[in-house]
Amino acid sequence: MDSLLSTGWLAEHLGDPDLRLVDASAHPLDPARDAAAEFAGGHIPGARFLDLATLIDADHPAPGMAPDAAAFAARLGGLGIARRDRIVLYDDASHHTACRAWWLLRRFGAEHVAILDGGLAKWRAEGRLIEQGRSGVTPVAFALGQPLTGVRDLEQMRANLDSRAEQVVDARSPARFSGVEADPRTGVAPGHIPGSTNLRYDALLNPDRTWKSPAELRAAFETAGVDLARPIVTTCGSGVTAAILLFGLHLLGLDDAALYDGSWSEWGADATTPKATA
Incomplete structure (x- = not known):
């Protein structure tokens, strides 16, 4: 599949x-x-x-x-x-x-x-069949498999500020990334993680919300200044649209990228983290 x-x-x-x-x-x-x-x-x-x-x-x-x-x-x-x-x-x-x-x-x-x-x-x-209500299901055991290692936390992201081992790609809008627009969550500062790159998530999607072709996906990342040959960690507001960038990378065959789960909601709310605006 x-x-x-x-x-x-x-x-x-x-x-x-x-x-x-x-x-x-x-x-x-x-x-x-x-x-x-x-x-x-x-x-x-x-x-x-x-x-x-x-x-x-x-x-x-x-x-x-x-x-x-x-x-x-x-x-x-x-x-x-x-x-x-x-x-x-x-x-x-x-x-x-x-x-x-x-x-x-x-x-x-x-x-x-x-x-x-x-x-x-x-x-x-497309006029396809739609169902209403909720049907009952029979519970089963979901046996956990090998956990994904591509998850980053606050301290790893803090360490990356110095090492620059991973490129940080932010999926939010340019206005929120730059700090021109206030964060929608109370107590979260505007701006972005210093050194990160902005690629709004919908740059990977067509107007009908289907996915762009691999060539178009690659061009979107490269136009944003992302080097697809180097390690990448994605971020956003709360780890949702960061996953869109991650799936786009997956469609390009790049499965080593990571996701910062706390994203800006965590980084921007922490008084000890540096914030950049531009």
């Missing part, structure tokens, strides 16, 4: 016994939208609702940090999803949250994970 699947492919394989379709929609910066209610109102047939917004470490001071392995396994197993299933993710979110779910699944060892190109919007636009 490829990492990026077309709506046509999914329509042909919806009935496959080992396929698990997951709605990973979340709207962390849009409280007017209720992802669970929207899922109940209409979703791709057979999909399970991940409730990505609550799949976090609620005890961590930074918002949206990844949960521990046990909590993650309990959530996936409760949805009837096993590690060796073929898992297809989609969303209907402005921040392409399926990429965050893709990163989490890979982080905890899922073996076959893909994203639906264009998500629910493309599926609907």
Whole structure:
């Protein structure tokens, strides 16, 4: 199974016994939208609702940090999803949250994970079947696999300020990156991690939210000043759109890139970290 699947492919394989379709929609910066209610109102047939917004470490001071392995396994197993299933993710979110779910699944060892190109919007636009309500599932055990090593924390990012061993690529808008626009979270300073590069996440997507071609993806990174031959760590506001950049790198065959999970919500809220504006 490829990492990026077309709506046509999914329509042909919806009935496959080992396929698990997951709605990973979340709207962390849009409280007017209720992802669970929207899922109940209409979703791709057979999909399970991940409730990505609550799949976090609620005890961590930074918002949206990844949960521990046990909590993650309990959530996936409760949805009837096993590690060796073929898992297809989609969303209907402005921040392409399926990429965050893709990163989490890979982080905890899922073996076959893909994203639906264009998500629910493309599926609907093509007039394909929509299902309402929520169906019951039989829980299974989600056996954790080899954990992903490409995760960076605050101290590793602090050490990288001196070593510059990894290029830091920030997925936020230029206005938030430069500090012209205030951060939407209370107590978080404006600006960016010194030495980082800005590549807004939607530069990797077409207007219909499908993914650009590999050549276009490569050009987007290189135009932003990213050397694809050197190590990369992605960041953003809270680790969501950073995963979009990571998936884009994955489509280019670059799977050694890392993600700073705390991202600017953690860095910008810490009084001891340096901030750059420009």
